[in-house]
Amino acid sequence: MNRKGDIISEHMDINRVLDNLRKNDMDAVYAENRDHAKKIVREMLNKDALIVTGGSITLEECGITDMINAEGYRIADRADKSAMFSSDFMLSSTNAITEDGILYNVDGASNRVACLCHGPKKVIIVAGINKIVKNFEQAVLRVKHIAAPKNCVRLNRDTPCAYTGKCISDDINKGCSSRDRICCNFVVSAKQREKGRITVIIVNEELGY
Numbered sequence: 064m065n066r067k068g069d070i071i072s073e074h075m076d077i078n079r080v081l082d083n084l085r086k087n088d089m090d091a092v093y094a095e096n097r098d099h100a101k102k103i104v105r106e107m108l109n110k111d112a113l114i115v116t117g118g119s120i121t122l123e124e125c126g127i128t129d130m131i132n133a134e135g136y137r138i139a140d141r142a143d144k145s146a147m148f149s150s151d152f153m154l155s156s157t158n159a160i161t162e163d164g165i166l167y168n169v170d171g172a173s174n175r176v177a178c179l180c181h182g183p184k185k186v187i188i189v190a191g192i193n194k195i196v197k198n199f200e201q202a203v204l205r206v207k208h209i210a211a212p213k214n215c216v217r218l219n220r221d222t223p224c225a226y227t228g229k230c231i232s233d234d235i236n237k238g239c240s241s242r243d244r245i246c247c248n249f250v251v252s253a254k255q256r257e258k259g260r261i262t263v264i265i266v267n268e269e270l271g272y
């Protein structure tokens with residue numbers, strides 16, 4: 064057990080995760096730290112590009128949110144579905160990455176997972192090593208025990224997990240009945256048909272939740 068609860072995310076072989084993401088036809092890049100991640104993202108973007116962001120603590124902690132705001136990039140309004148889906152880049156983090164190279168994301172409004180699946184020409188995912196989990200079961204638990212409760216507190220959602228720190232059930236098919244629930248669509252990104260549309264930057268730091 065690690066200090067964040069039941070989720071085992073330590074001692075993962077990052078190179079194996081990167082290789083398995085590549086086997087799933089995602090580009091996978093290692094970043095030494097948050098500044099390195101920001102540099103990689105900056106080099107991938109071009110100034111004329113239209114960018115949509117997934118509202119991510121990881122992007123904030125890496126200084127990427129400030130960078131795109133300060134350096135004159137065009138940012139799509141998340142209320143404008145047509146701009147979002149026609150954007151050049153989507154920047155986001157992910158709720159979990161399994162050792163065998165899948166991304167797991169759970170969303171309420173679901174614009175983030177919608178753009179991850181379809182629309183933006185290029186998706187850039189920035190994730191700290193704390194997002195790496197052993198398998199799919201651990202990914203589900205990671206959301207229910209860490210990501211969703213913390214996001215509910217951050218977003219001031221009236222959900223059980225915001226008060227107790229974990230979901231009412233560990234079963235993927237069970238959860239709360241709150242109108243504020245943020246776990247509505249559960250997306251697994253496995254082998255991609257469009258090779259390299261998704262780039263995953265794994266940062267050798269704990270970032271976001």
Ligand code: SF4
Pocket residue numbers: 206207211212215222223224225229230231232237238239240241243244245246
């Ligand atoms: S289903 Fe409800 S209680 Fe469970 S993690 Fe999601 S928002 Fe929290």
